[in-house]
Amino acid sequence: xxxxxxxxxxxxxxxxxxxxxxxxxxxxxxxxxxxxxxxxxxxxxxxxxxxxxxxxxxxxxxxxxxxxxxxxxxxxxxxxxxxxxxxxxxxxxxxxxxxxxxxxxxxxxxxxxxxxxxxxxxxxxxxxxxxxxxxxxxxxxxxxxxxxxxxxxxxxxxxxxxxxxxxxxxxxxxxxxxxxxxxxxxxxxxxxxxxxxxxxxxxxxxxxxxxx
Amino acid sequence: xxxxxxxxxxxxxxxxxxxxxxxxxxxxxxxxxxxxxxxxxxxxxxxxxxxxxxxxxxxxxxxxxxxxxxxxxxxxxxxxxxxxxxxxxxxxxxxxxxxxxxxxxxxxxxxxxxxxxxxxxxxxxxxxxxxxxxxxxxxxxxxxxxxxxxxxxxxxxxxxxxxxxxxxxxxxxxxxxxxxxxxxxxxxxxxxxxxxxxxxxxxxxxxxxxxxxxxxxxxxxxxxxxxxxxxxxxxxxxxxxxxxxxxxxxxxxxxxxxxxxxxxxxxxxxxxxxxxxxxxxxxxxxxxxxxxxxxxxxxxxxxxxxxxxxxxxxxxxxxxxxxxxxxxxxxxxxxxxxxxxxxxxxxxxxxxxxxxxxxxxxxxxxxxxxxxxxxxxxxxxxxxxxxxxxxxx
Numbered sequence: 097x098x099x100x101x102x103x104x105x106x107x108x109x110x111x112x113x114x115x116x117x118x119x120x121x122x123x124x125x126x127x128x129x130x131x132x133x134x135x136x137x138x139x140x141x142x143x144x145x146x147x148x149x150x151x152x153x154x155x156x157x158x159x160x161x162x163x164x165x166x167x168x169x170x171x172x173x174x175x176x177x178x179x180x181x182x183x184x185x186x187x188x189x190x191x192x193x194x195x196x197x198x199x200x201x202x203x204x205x206x207x208x209x210x211x212x213x214x215x216x217x218x219x220x221x222x223x224x225x226x227x228x229x230x231x232x233x234x235x236x237x238x239x240x241x242x243x244x245x246x247x248x249x250x251x252x253x254x255x256x257x258x259x260x261x262x263x264x265x266x267x268x269x270x271x272x273x274x275x276x277x278x279x280x281x282x283x284x285x286x287x288x289x290x291x292x293x294x295x296x297x298x299x300x301x302x303x304x305x306x307x308x
Numbered sequence: 309x310x311x312x313x314x315x316x317x318x319x320x321x322x323x324x325x326x327x328x329x330x331x332x333x334x335x336x337x338x339x340x341x342x343x344x345x346x347x348x349x350x351x352x353x354x355x356x357x358x359x360x361x362x363x364x365x366x367x368x369x370x371x372x373x374x375x376x377x378x379x380x381x382x383x384x385x386x387x388x389x390x391x392x393x394x395x396x397x398x399x400x401x402x403x404x405x406x407x408x409x410x411x412x413x414x415x416x417x418x419x420x421x422x423x424x425x426x427x428x429x430x431x432x433x434x435x436x437x438x439x440x441x442x443x444x445x446x447x448x449x450x451x452x453x454x455x456x457x458x459x460x461x462x463x464x465x466x467x468x469x470x471x472x473x474x475x476x477x478x479x480x481x482x483x484x485x486x487x488x489x490x491x492x493x494x495x496x497x498x499x500x501x502x503x504x505x506x507x508x509x510x511x512x513x514x515x516x517x518x519x520x521x522x523x524x525x526x527x528x529x530x531x532x533x534x535x536x537x538x539x540x541x542x543x544x545x546x547x548x549x550x551x552x553x554x555x556x557x558x559x560x561x562x563x564x565x566x567x568x569x570x571x572x573x574x575x576x577x578x579x580x581x582x583x584x585x586x587x588x589x590x591x592x593x594x595x596x597x598x599x600x601x602x603x604x605x606x607x608x609x610x611x612x613x614x615x616x617x618x619x620x621x622x623x624x625x626x627x628x629x630x631x632x633x634x635x636x637x638x639x640x641x642x643x644x645x646x647x648x649x650x651x652x653x654x655x656x657x658x659x660x661x662x663x664x665x666x667x668x669x670x671x672x673x674x675x676x677x678x679x680x681x682x683x684x685x686x687x688x689x690x691x692x693x694x695x696x697x698x699x700x701x
Contacts, residue, residue, distance in 0.1 A: 136700035154617075182581075183581075
């Protein structure tokens with residue numbers, strides 16, 4: 097990979113939001129955005145397609161509802177009927193609380209698990225951060241640099257115009273990111289990260305980049 | 309979407325057209341005549357119908373006030389651009405109080421314990437709470453204090469329009485906190501007094517929460533309907549899809565909450581199966597009331613739940629408007645089922661019921677649109693307004 101990228105660091109989330117929109121309106125390709133917390137509206141500014149996790153959530157919930165209802169029916173009316181207060185064995189009002197909680201449990205845990213798997217956030221995975229401060233107080237936008245036929249300074253100027261405090265043009269985006277990695281191939285280049293692994297592992301910052 | 313939105317308001321642009329207003333006044337006048345006639349001809353039935361209508365109108369005012377107070381207490385920013393709508397709802401609380409006074413004037417026809425216990429052991433046991441003096445005393449106390457809070461909170465909000473003093477927000481946070489604490493307790497007692505005591509032998513401790521869930525759900529639906537109506541006429545330009553989305557989330561959530569509390573009450577009574585408690589549901593699920601009980605759950609929970617589940621639905625003006633209208637109908641049905649089965653063995657919806665609704669609801673609609681247009685559409689100097697105009701979901 098030898099694509100050229102620009103990465104720009106912002107101090108505020110709304111600057112990042114506006115810059116993202118503007119850069120995309122100019123026809124540049126956003127590679128990713130890194131933020132210390134979830135920034136509302138960023139997915140739309142980046143032009144990401146609607147998340148399909150809602151469907152995972154829905155079907156997990158539906159499964160929880162059906163499974164819990166069936167399980168209660170099977171256990172209390174089929175496999176081991178017990179007379180409770182003279183009620184019929186198959187008494188749906190008694191099943192509702194567990195079915196309700198089961199729906200929420202399956203939907204909630206299912207969608208989180210799906211998100212972690214889809215983003216590749218498994219234990220032991222090396223974090224990929226463009227700058228360590230994205231886990232603290234910096235908002236970083238990574239944009240594919242212009243090809244031929246564009247003014248060379250246009251993108252950098254545009255980013256600065258929207259409040260970027262740092263703009264760098266770099267080669268080989270992937271390699272750059274990998275080299276900043278505390279467990280990456282060049283540990284000597286990143287002593288600061290290596291000494292603070294808990295920060296580099298910030299799940300929010302990584303959650304934002306799951307679609308790269 | 310640009311900053312503080314203030315469009316010039318030509319006098320001919322109204323939330324409610326002249327013609328509609330005139331028609332509504334006529335309906336109200338006719339309803340008033342019918343109710344007056346019914347009061348003489350069929351007292352018990354008319355009084356019950358008036359109670360349903362009065363609780364509905366009172367609920368609009370209280371629902372609006374609770375929404376405003378919750379916004380202050382949680383220091384919410386998103387709702388500021390549309391806050392004048394619930395404030396206007398709180399502004400018609402005096403009408404709700406008036407309707408409630410009329411309804412309570414007919415109390416002897418509805419609350420049979422008012423006529424004395426007559427050797428009924430349960431009623432004698434409850435007499436320290438359920439007696440005429442304390443019943444009316446409590447009603448006056450609740451209604452006056454609620455009115456006082458609604459005046460105070462709205463006054464502070466309006467004062468901020470002029471002075472722009474951010475400390476006024478702090479004052480309303482204090483007022484709102486006091487109101488919510490007072491309201492949640494007193495509304496529960498008021499529900500016991502005004503609704504539960506119709507069937508004076510029956511009792512349920514979660515009853516107040518159930519009544520509150522319906523009140524707040526209807527409040528959210530009213531806010532949605534009024535806000536969208538105003539926006540369509542260009543009178544609430546600050547209203548964005550983000551606001552609809554948040555209103556939708558609240559409506560969705562409180563629809564579930566309503567069903568949750570409905571089932572809470574039902575399941576405990578079903579499980580313990582004690583005759584003095586099951587009588588309430590035996591009346592309502594047997595015979596002609598049964599289909600209405602099922603319809604109540606479908607209208608107030610099932611349909612809003614399914615329709616508002618996807619994200620785009622909550623951001624869609626047409627969908628939200630329709631669901632909110634449905635919920636307003638659901639509110640009427642819910643109140644009908646709270647009050648009427650204690651009065652009558654079979655559902656009756658005839659001239660007296662329609663008369664009472666016609667007498668009160670149109671006036672509420674007219675006043676609501678009048679009040680909302682008497683003040684600037686947006687609290688222009690609220691410190692949270694910028695957030696409300698620009699936030700993302």
